[in-house]
Amino acid sequence: MSETKIDDKKILVTAALPYANGHIHIGHLVEYIQTDIWVRFQKLSGRRCLFICADDTHGTAIMIRARQEGRSEQELIAQMQAAHEKDFAGFDIEFDHYSSTNSQENYQLCTEIWSKLRSEGLIREDDVEQLYDPQVGTFLADRFVKGTCPECKSPGEYGDNCSKCSATYSPTDLIDPVSTLSGATPVKKTAKHLFIQIEQLRGFLTQWTQSGKHLQTEIANYLKGHFLGHPLRDWDVSRPEPYFGFAIPDSPGNYWYVWFDAPIGYIASTWQWCKRHNEQLSDWWQSEHTEIHHFIGKDITYFHTLFWPGVLKAVGYSLPSFVHIHGFLTVDKEKMAKTRGTMIRASKYLELLDPSYLRYYYASKLGPKPEDIDLNFQEFIAKVDSDLVGKVVNLASRTARFVEGTGLSIEYPHDGGLFAAGVVAGDRIAEAYEQGDYARAMRLIMELADAANSFVENTAPWTLKKDPTLQVRLQEVCTIVLNLFRQLCVYLAPVLPRLSQQCGKLLQREIVAWSDSKTPLVGTQVSKFEHLMQRVDPKKVQQMVDESKEVPKSDAPSVPVAQTPVQAVTSPAVTEAIEPLVAEPLAPTCTIEDFAKVDLRVARVIKAEEVPEAKKLVKLTVSLGGDVTRTVFAGIKAAYTLEQLEGRLVVIVANLQPRQMKFGLSEGMVTAAGAGGTEVFLLGVDTGAKPGHRVH
C-alpha cells in the first residue's frame, strides 16, 4: 500500500472531510476508524505523525437547508461540526486537529493558491448560459433540470444528455425545462464561470498516477481507462451568487465551488494546528521530509487523484505520497437503508454498544484493496465474543486473580519460546498494519492468542494453586500468560486503545510504544482484576437496528413550513428529519385547475412481472375497473417483491402521455414517495376505494 518509511520522516494523514449536511453513520466510520488505526500505529511506532481533518461546510445544499430551517449557515455548520466531533470522540477517533473549511486560514490559502493558478495560466474564463430558477433564486446544475429531449422529443430527460437517444446537449436546449428544485420554469441567464484547464497537467498526472507508488493498482487502472486516455475537460470551479462559500476576490459575484476549497481545507486545518504549536506550515506541506497520506472512499477518487494532485503540483505544494482508497460498507450484502434500519448513526450505536466492537470488527475485515466490506451482525457478534472476549481478554481473566497479591515474577521465566515467537510475529503484524492489511494483522494476533490459551491449558494454573509447594511456579506461569496478554494488547493498541489502557492499569505499566511488545514486564504489582470487555448483547444490536428504522409518522406535521400550531408547544415536540424536504424543496403554487389536469386513479395491480433485462423496473398490469387495463413500468424492483404487488391497490397517473421504453410501452405512472432505490413507498388507499375511483 505504501512504501516503508524512513523513520526521520514526518507523516501527515487526512481522512475525507465529512459534509456538514448530515450526521456520521457507520458507513462513514469505516474510513475514520481505518485512518485512526493507521495513525495510532504510526505514532506507537515512534513516528512523528499528524492526523488532520475538518468539516466540509460550503455549497448549495447547506445554503438551501439553512434557508429551510430559518437560520444562518454559520449556525447550522457550527452545530453539525459539534455533533461530528462528539461522534468521532465517542469512537476513539483521535484527531490532532479538527477544523472547518469555513475558516479564515482556508480563505487565505484559497486566495493564494488561486492567484498562483492564475499566474500559471491555468484559469480560463467563459460565459456560460445556464438555466436559473427564479423561484429558488439560484442557478441550476444539469441534473437539477429536466425536460424534453431536443432530438428525439423524449420527455423527462436530465439536462446533460438524453437517456433515450443518447444525444448530448446543454440544459438550455431542453424543450419545456423544469427545475427539479421547485418545479418552476427556469429562465436562461448568462454568467461568467472560471475553469481550471486541467488538461495542461495530463502528462504529469499520467506519470504520477501510473508510477505505481501513489495509488492502488485498481485505482491507477481505472484512471488510465476512464480519464487519462482523452483530453481532460476543464474543471468549472466557480459558482455565481447566491452561494454559501468563499467569494472569489478577483471575480465579483462568483464563489469558489465547494470542491475547490474542500481539499485546501486539509492544508488550512494543518495551518491552524501549526499556529497553535508554533510550527511552520511549509515543514508539513512543502517538505521532502514529510509524507502526506490521504484516506478516502472510492466515491471521491476523481477529485483526490486527478484534480487535487494537479492543483498541488501547479502551485508548489507536496503531492500525496499515497492516496488510500477504501470501498463502501454494505450491511448483509445490501446497501445501507433507513427502511431496514441499517443506516445506523454513530450516536445511536454509542447509546447501545461499545465502540471497541466496531473498531475490531472493521479491522478484521479491512484489507489494502478498495473493496466494499460487509457488516453482518451475526458475524459481528461471533467475532467480538470469540476473538476478543474468548481469546484475548480471557487470558487476563484466567490468570490475573492468582497474582493479585504477589505481582509478577522478578525474572521472566522459561516459556518455551512463546514470548520470543510473539516478538518475531510482531514484525509481520507491523508490516500488515503499515500496508493497511488490518485483516491480516488481526489473524496473526489471534494466532498468538490461540497459542497463549493453549499454554494456559497445559500448565493448568488452577491445579498449581492447590499445591502450596508450587506457588512460585504458579507466579511464573501467570507472569508468562500476562506478558503474552500484554504483548497482544500492544499489537491491538491501534485498534483497541481502551484495552491497551486497561492492560496498563492492570499490570501497572502503561503501554506507550510498539517496542513495549519486545521486552517482558517483570516485578510489577498486579491490580485487582476487573472485567475488561463485555460480550456483545444481541438484544442491544437488534434494538439498535430497530431504533434506526425510519418510521413514517403520517399524522404529525412533517415540516415547519407553516406557522407552528399552538398545541405543539404543550405536546412533546416531534422533530421530523429535514432531509427529505431539503432534497426536494416544495414546488411553486399551482391552481386547482392545474391539479385537475392530472388524472390520478385508484388501480389494482392484476399482474406484476419481472423485467429480466432491467435492474430497477417491474412491469405492472393494472386494472382501472371493468376490463380497462394499463401496462405501466415502475422503478420499484428493489423495494417490492412481485408477490407484494399483485392484488394491491395503487394510485396511478392515468392520463400521462404514454412513453415508449426499451421494454415496452408504459401507459401511466405509479405514484410513490421516497428517495429511490429501496426507499420507495407506494401510495395506498384506505379500505373501500375501488379501481377506477379518481383522486380529488
Next chain:
RNA sequence: GGCGAAGUAGCUCAGUCGGUUAGAGCAACGGCUUCAUAAGCCGUGUGUCGCCGGUUCGAGUCCGGCCUUCGCUACCA
C-alpha cells in the same frame, strides 16, 4: 447495455515466483477440562478451487472464451 472488481469448505477469507497430499478462523460434530465473562483445550474436512478450452513435465495460480455475483452508470422515481 457500458465500465470495473470478484468467484477457493455451510459462513468469512488466506493461498507469495506455476511445484509435494489446497489452508485458517467461525459454525457443526465427538471427547477433555472447570482457572476464566456458558470462556478454554484436543480431535474430526469426500472442497468438481465458477465452467470450458489452451500453454506446461506440472495450473487454484498464466492465456482465451463463457457463466454468475457485486459496485458504478443507464432505463424508473
